[in-house]
Amino acid sequence: MVEAEVSKKERGGKSRWGWTAIGAVLVVLVAISVTSKYSKNPNSCHCAQDSRKFTGVVEDCCCDYETVDSVNAAVLHPLLQELVTTPFFRYFKVKLWCDCPFWPDDGMCKLRDCSVCECPEYEFPELFKKPSLYGLLSDDLKCQEGKPEATVDRTLDTKAFRGWIEVDNPWTHDDETDNSEMTYVNLLLNPERYTGYSGPSARRIWDAVYSENCPQYISGEICQEKKVLYKLISGLHSSISIHIASDYLLDEAKNLWGKNHDLMYDRVLRYPDHVGNLYFTFLFVLRAVTKAKDYMEQAEYDTGNHDEDLKTQSLVHQLLYNPKLQAACPLPFDEAKLWQGQSGPELKQQIQKQFRNISALMDCIGCEKCRLWGKLQVLGLGTALKILFSVDGRSQSNQTLQLQRNEVIALINLLNRLSESVKFVQELPSIEKKMEVLLSEPLAQEISSWRRVWEAVGLSWLKKLQL
Secondary structure, three states: OHHHHHHHHHHHHHHHHHHHHHHHHHHHHHHHHHHHHHHOOOOOOOOOOOOOOOOOEOOOOOOEHHHHHHHHHHHHHHHHHHHOOOHHHHEEEEOOOOOOOOOOOOOOOOOOOOOOOOOOHHHOOHHHOOHHHOOOOOOOOHHHOOOHHHOOOOOOOOOOOOOOOOOOOOOOOOOOOOOOOOEEEEHHHOOOOOOOOOOHHHHHHHHHHHHHHOOOOOOOOOOHHHHHHHHHHHHHHHHHHHHHHHOEEEEOOOOEEEOOHHHHHHHHHOOHHHHHHHHHHHHHHHHHHHHOHHHHHHOOOOOOOHHHHHHHHHHHHHHHOOHHHHHHOOOOOOHHHOOOOOOHHHHHHHHHHHHHHHHHHHHHOOOHHHHHHHHHHHHHHHHHHHHHHOOOOOOOOOOOOOOOHHHHHHHHHHHHHHHHHHHHHOOHHHHHHHHHHHHHHHHHHHHHHHHHHHHHHHHHHHHHHHO
16 A cells, blocks of 8 residues: 555656656747747848948949948048038029829828928029019928928028029929929928828839839849839939938937937848949949039039139039049949940830939929928939930930039939948948847847746756655
């Protein structure tokens, strides 16, 4: 009887031992599963990846990433940053009121000049005074979706403007001739940054840009010219996203602005093709600027401020004829290989029409500041296309390049925007390190919780062994 009871106790102890062991094994297996789940996620840890993702020649260009980064940091970025602050390049002529040709009943921006305070008459140069521009004051925020940070500051310094030629750009939708719908905006008072414009309205703009006019290409299934158009728009999109993230409203209550690295990484930096397209667009626009150097060197940068105008001419010359840039990347992009063959002219007309549609879509943006920078940068891109593809000195010697003042302003400001974005990309390793820490926190927390379970099971196991 005693032996039976002892045997029963032994079997019970062994049974408890067995179930405890099985439980411990299950705990370990679950912990391993959790660890495996995170380790297999390519976005969960970037330490195993090369911290420098972008090396070699930029696709479809004639320069490599390392050279672009080096020349941009040493030459282009500091020059452009100074150039865009000069009186000539800081003012942009634009039609800001909404007249969307695609969805006029949007309800987002129906009022002309909504939420825009026009400048006092005395601040306008005599040459550009337009009586019909005044008296159109409005504090209505409906078309800015209730976001005051989305409205444009139209305060102007008293400056004299010298008009250039008035020739429309065949690549863009806007009528660039002076009329009562145009006004001058000081770009320094209206930086490109977060405005609160998001959601379905913003997505519809980009959806229309890509799906209707610039569909994403699949390797081998699209001609080079259409591929160029897609990459230009994708690169511009990446640059805009980077600038929104780099000057972001972090705390609305405290009016605290700063860099949103999470957003920058999530929107652009985690996608190598987005970054590659940014570099492509930068080199494309840089090629346009250098190709137009004879025209831009001789242009009159006259604003009535002699000292500033001389400074502007000097900076333009430094940009166009910098020996470091010419030595490092003499031909950023080779446009001569495009539009070849019998279908070349027809294809150019098709893509030109698509880009004009993209230009027209900028009038559908339900945020005034976004519309301002969208129009400026699309005009800058259209100017680059005009320079590279509308005038060819070899085959069309009867055509000479003619640029409007506004086109030159848009072109240089776009190049500066892209230069800033490329500079931000150079911060990728530090951003990835931060993201690695952020993404590893859930794993650390979950492992910690399983460790507590393991310790509890182990303690219970030891206690039972002592019985």
